[in-house]
Amino acid sequence: MSDAPDENKFLNRELSLLAFHRRVLALAEDDRVPLLERLNFLCISCSNLDEFYEVRVASLLQKEAHGVANTGVDGAEMGGLLDDIHKHASQMVDAQYHLLNEVLTPALANQGIVFLRRDQWKEEQRNWLRRHMLRELLPIISPLGIDPAHPFPRIVNRNLHFIVSLEGKDAFGREHRLAFVPAPRSLPRLVLLPSTVSTEPYTFVFLSSIVHAFVEDLFPGMKVTGCYQFQITRDSELYLDEEEIADLKEEVVGQLQTARRFGRAVRLQVADNCPDDMAEYLLANFSLGPRDLFRVNGPVNLHRLVEAYKLVDRPDLKITPFSPALPPELVDCEDIFAALKQQDILLHHPFQSFDPVVDLIEQAANDPEVLAIKQTLYRAGENSRVVQALCRAARNGKEVSVVVELRARFDEEGNIRLAEALQQAGAHVVYGVMGYKTHAKMLVVVRREKGRLHRYSHLGTGNYHGVTSRLYTDFGLLTSSEMVGNDVLKLFQELTGLGKPMRLKRIIQAPFDLHRVLIEYTEREIEHVQAGKHGHIIAKMNGLEDPALIGAFYRASQAGVKIDLIVRGVCCLRPGVKGLSENIHVRSVLGRFLEHARIYYFANGGLTEVYCSSADGLVRNLHRRVETAYPIARGKLQRRVIKEGLRYYLRDNEFSWRLNGDGRYTRVRPAKGKAARSAQRQLLESLCEIKKGS
Numbered sequence: 001m002s003d004a005p006d007e008n009k010f011l012n013r014e015l016s017l018l019a020f021h022r023r024v025l026a027l028a029e030d031d032r033v034p035l036l037e038r039l040n041f042l043c044i045s046c047s048n049l050d051e052f053y054e055v056r057v058a059s060l061l062q063k064e065a066h067g068v069a070n071t072g073v074d075g076a077e078m079g080g081l082l083d084d085i086h087k088h089a090s091q092m093v094d095a096q097y098h099l100l101n102e103v104l105t106p107a108l109a110n111q112g113i114v115f116l117r118r119d120q121w122k123e124e125q126r127n128w129l130r131r132h133m134l135r136e137l138l139p140i141i142s143p144l145g146i147d148p149a150h151p152f153p154r155i156v157n158r159n160l161h162f163i164v165s166l167e168g169k170d171a172f173g174r175e176h177r178l179a180f181v182p183a184p185r186s187l188p189r190l191v192l193l194p195s196t197v198s199t200e201p202y203t204f205v206f207l208s209s210i211v212h213a214f215v216e217d218l219f220p221g222m223k224v225t226g227c228y229q230f231q232i233t234r235d236s237e238l239y240l241d242e243e244e245i246a247d248l249k250e251e252v253v254g255q256l257q258t259a260r261r262f263g264r265a266v267r268l269q270v271a272d273n274c275p276d277d278m279a280e281y282l283l284a285n286f287s288l289g290p291r292d293l294f295r296v297n298g299p300v301n302l303h304r305l306v307e308a309y310k311l312v313d314r315p316d317l318k319i320t321p322f323s324p325a326l327p328p329e330l331v332d333c334e335d336i337f338a339a340l341k342q343q344d345i346l347l348h349h350p351f352q353s354f355d356p357v358v359d360l361i362e363q364a365a366n367d368p369e370v371l372a373i374k375q376t377l378y379r380a381g382e383n384s385r386v387v388q389a390l391c392r393a394a395r396n397g398k399e400v401s402v403v404v405e406l407r408a409r410f411d412e413e414g415n416i417r418l419a420e421a422l423q424q425a426g427a428h429v430v431y432g433v434m435g436y437k438t439h440a441k442m443l444v445v446v447r448r449e450k451g452r453l454h455r456y457s458h459l460g461t462g463n464y465h466g467v468t469s470r471l472y473t474d475f476g477l478l479t480s481s482e483m484v485g486n487d488v489l490k491l492f493q494e495l496t497g498l499g500k501p502m503r504l505k506r507i508i509q510a511p512f513d514l515h516r517v518l519i520e521y522t523e524r525e526i527e528h529v530q531a532g533k534h535g536h537i538i539a540k541m542n543g544l545e546d547p548a549l550i551g552a553f554y555r556a557s558q559a560g561v562k563i564d565l566i567v568r569g570v571c572c573l574r575p576g577v578k579g580l581s582e583n584i585h586v587r588s589v590l591g592r593f594l595e596h597a598r599i600y601y602f603a604n605g606g607l608t609e610v611y612c613s614s615a616d617g618l619v620r621n622l623h624r625r626v627e628t629a630y631p632i633a634r635g636k637l638q639r640r641v642i643k644e645g646l647r648y649y650l651r652d653n654e655f656s657w658r659l660n661g662d663g664r665y666t667r668v669r670p671a672k673g674k675a676a677r678s679a680q681r682q683l684l685e686s687l688c689e690i691k692k693g694s
Contacts, residue, residue: 010572011663018088020569021048036317046303053267058235086291097297112201118209128197133214143218146178152285157234160301165226189304228274231300235263269300324353340480346637347476351687354469358385364445365393372399372446374492379411379463386464387418391425400427403495405438430496440628444488455485459630461597472596475612510627521602522552526559528605535561536603538646543570544617557583566649568595577661586659591680599645648679
């Protein structure tokens with residue numbers, strides 16, 4: 001069978017990604033999920049949709065504007081795709097606001113958590129809010145009149161604004177018809193009423209409601225004839241001309257100050273009561289069309305409702321907290337180097353603590369026998385213990401080299417700050433390789449022991465980020481293997497120095513080998529089946545779109561290889577299609593934690609091979625990024641990865657969706673008489689000793 005791209009063999013990436021965002025919203029619709037967690041999932045789904053427009057739709061519009069060469073679709077198909085996206089996104093937005101207005105708001109009110117509309121304000125509440133407007137909001141808000149001296153203003157990306165229609169003359173005798181009121185990001189979008197004017201434990205008023213109610217205070221002596229909230233979403237990609245860049249950091253800083261805040265408009269959200277002529281005026285000034293307009297029945301910046309989740313102290317309406325466990329090998333451990341001398345240690349986050357990774361760096365920073373630390377940082381977060389330890393190591397005279405990826409989307413500013421902090425401490429900081437994002441998660445410590453140099457390494461599927469390590473599922477391997485350590489050192493030599501790719505003994509790297517090896521190992525399963533042996537591939541990843549890899553899976557399916565794919569998000573493969581992919585099954589598992597681990601399992605005729613990786617099955621991961629896949633040796637650790645990372649998820653019938661050949665997802669339900677099984681709950685119970693039902 002041909003490997004040539006064929007629309008009958010591949011699902012559309014953008015529509016597949018929208019389907020993922022819809023599954024996130026399904027968690028907010030699930031009444032088995034605690035009430036405030038449902039509100040949180042609603043906010044996540046809104047933020048996801050915003051980012052989808054900022055990145056994916058913006059990319060399509062960029063291609064549409066500059067021609068669609070190499071996109072796989074012609075101009076008419078591109079227009080049809082954008083129409084389909086608008087249709088599906090509109091359905092999702094309608095579902096979000098229906099869920100908020102008809103389900104979550106009444107349910108929260110029954111629990112004493114009230115979102116008070118303007119028509120529900122009592123006199124004492126209105127008086128309190130009026131004083132709040134005059135005291136807390138009026139000094140900060142800056143209304144912007146529209147006239148020849150004040151043209152249409154620059155509207156910041158994803159920020160709440162109001163367009164106001166006026167009658168009358170201002171202090172200078174000028175007649176204004178329109179004005180804008182931007183809501184500064186420093187202002188909370190929810191105001192909690194004090195107990196003196198509310199009988200409920202938590203009574204919230206939207207900032208938008210306060211501005212609407214008292215907008216005339218912003219235009220004294222003039223008559224306000226209309227006030228309508230809106231939000232613009234802009235292209236947030238950084239377009240770097242890598243052939244012309246002399247200093248990557250300076251270029252990224254410059255683009256962040258302009259492109260990220262004022263990039264091309266891609267979507268307009270307005271209140272559903274906004275008149276047509278007002279909406280058309282906004283569309284025209286943002287160079288948008290009807291396809292880019294969304295009317296919403298509620299606050300346009302719905303994701304900011306997450307403030308309520310944070311402010312409400314109701315543990316009974318949230319998921320029970322848990323404490324990540326330490327692996328048995330590190331309980332009461334005072335010397336992590338000695339522990340790693342004894343055995344490799346596998347960490348499964350967030351069920352097991354990220355602390356051992358931080359402990360390794362902190363111990364290395366203070367150990368006089370440690371000579372060098374080398375590490376990649378893609379996302380590290382604010383006040384990172386990892387960065388603090390690396391700075392301390394540099395100040396203590398260690399040779400510290402850090403590859404900081406400045407182009408980690410939406411973390412660019414934070415990465416610039418941590419790079420500067422590391423440089424000030426004396427660390428060597430490089431920004432990776434032009435044209436290739438450094439997405440690999442790796443760390444190596446070089447230590448002198450009895451006159452010889454020893455390497456201690458960490459390789460992971462997730463970032464060195466203290467917060468997300470408690471929210472994302474990932475695997476990390478701590479090892480004192482000399483072969484692994486030497487491989488990691490060679491990778492750093494490639495990243496920080498010059499020279500051709502080096503031969504690695506244990507690690508597989510992208511962009512040089514990983515794509516080829518995954519296809520070769522898939523072809524090897526075909527050979528095993530043809531030799532009368534069992535062929536089986538299991539892969540867990542965040543996305544799958546690479547045509548050649550999908551083509552290899554199709555060939556393997558046709559040869560009789562069983563393939564189980566656990567793909568959280570984008571999946572362009574069509575499973576279960578007669579004559580093409582009958583032996584391929586695809587499922588997506590969502591839940592309390594974001595599934596983030598990447599695992600590749602090959603039965604290999606009984607000599608099972610398992611790799612954990614930083615790389616998904618996406619074109620960018622396999623061809624345009626620096627990635628690693630590291631082997632989990634047969635034995636206890638490999639059995640753990642297979643059981644905890646794969647088998648539990650293949651049996652999940654509570655928070656799992658099955659992908660059909662037409663691109664639709666079907667919720668997996670327990671068979672009649674069978675118990676519900678959640679992979680994440682099983683892991684909490686087995687690794688953290690959390691009681692069932694928590």
